[in-house]
Amino acid sequence: MASTFKVAVIQLHPKPFQIEQNFNKAAGFVKAAAAQGAKLAVLPEYHLTNWIPKDEKFLPLCDQWETYLKKYQALAKEFGICIVPGxxxxxxxxxxxxxxxxxNVAYFIDHRGEILGKYVKKNLWGPEREHLTSSGRDVHDVFDTPLGRVGMLVCWDLAFPEAFRELISQGAKIIIIPCFWTLYDCSPAGLARNPSSESLFLDSTLTSRAFENTCAIIFANAGGPPGKGYAGVSQVTVPYVGPIARLGSAAEGMCVVDLDMSIVEDAEQNYRIREDLARHDWHYDYRHSAKEKL
Known part of the structure; x- marks a missing residue:
């Protein structure tokens, strides 16, 4: 397994209810990523439908989930690229x-079109709780991929360090996070103090999580027109460096970057987070079940 490979982070503006149009646009970015040699392409949360659950047109789109999952499987197989379709x-x-x-489900599809992993969003943002069902106390699973041991989280999950620790304790080296996080997720009081508060939240937290868990983070957020509240800042983040690639504006776009996993190994030798987690007398309540995978 190569220690360096190309990954693509794709930042999209999901047009409400235009599911086929949104898929075609996403597919175009995935094809372009594969043409640049990317081994993995990651899309944002809600990229097919946007998030307008109270509209009567929303629920029928959710019945088409299997159709579009199969389309992404076919796309991955055709172009030989792993895909996390937001x-x-x-x-x-x-x-x-x-x-x-x-x-609200994230899948990891490998380059053969096979589903290697599935994750149902656990930590729901306030307005989501009226509509979505959380995965509750289900374990955060880690799975083997052509890129190594991978775990997945979704959006608001990144605010919970416990979620990262559960994945790291099972041997995850890469955490993939599709997201739909806007500047307007901040309260009026927070926006009055800093209109870019949520961008600061994302940048700070992603870098902290990469350091404190000695892992690489691939974060794909929704983007959109200026003035509409989209935060963007999709990025690939590692210890020591912070973001090695970052989409600085909220506009649609893609970055393809070489992810050198030796950075993660070097950081672990320095900080020894996984070594601590593997100790038999580790002093926090959570435990891992597979020491040999750390």
Whole structure:
């Protein structure tokens, strides 16, 4: 497994309800990433539908989740590239409660079109709780990929250091985070103090998480027209360096960057986070179950 490979972070503006148009635009970016030699392309949260759950046109789109998941599998196989297609909102029937539920799901699709991993968003942002069902107390899974051990989180999950620790304790070296985070997620009081508060939150937290967990973070956020509140700042972030690639504006775009995983190994030798987690007398409550994968 090569220690350096190209990854693509794709920042998109999801047009409300234009699911086929949004897919075609995303597919165009993925094809361009593959042409530049990228081994992985990561898209934002809600990139197919945007997030307008109270509109009557939203729920029928969530019934098409399997159609678009299969389209991404075919795309990955055709161009020989791994894809994390942001998140796809899925409507399922809850047999116990006899009612529908919505899940916000991220998938890792390998270059053969096979699904290697799946994650249902756990930590829901306030307005999402009325509509989405969290993965609750399900374990944060880590899985093997052509790029190494990978874990996935979604958007507001990144505010919880516990989520990272659970993934790192299972051997994750790369954390992938699709996101739909806007400047207007800040309160009026916060915006009055700093209109760019949420960008500061994202940049600071992503760099901190990379350092404190000796991992690489691939973060793909939604973008959009100026003045509409989109935060952007999609990036690939590693210890020592911080962002090695960052989309500085909220506009749509893509960056393809060489991710050198030896940086992660060097940082672990220095900070020894995983070594501490592996100790039999580790003094915090969470534990790992596979020392040999750390």
């Amino acid at each position: 998140t796809i909102v899925e409507r399922h029937r809850d047999a116990v409660k006899e009612e529908d539920k919505l899940l």
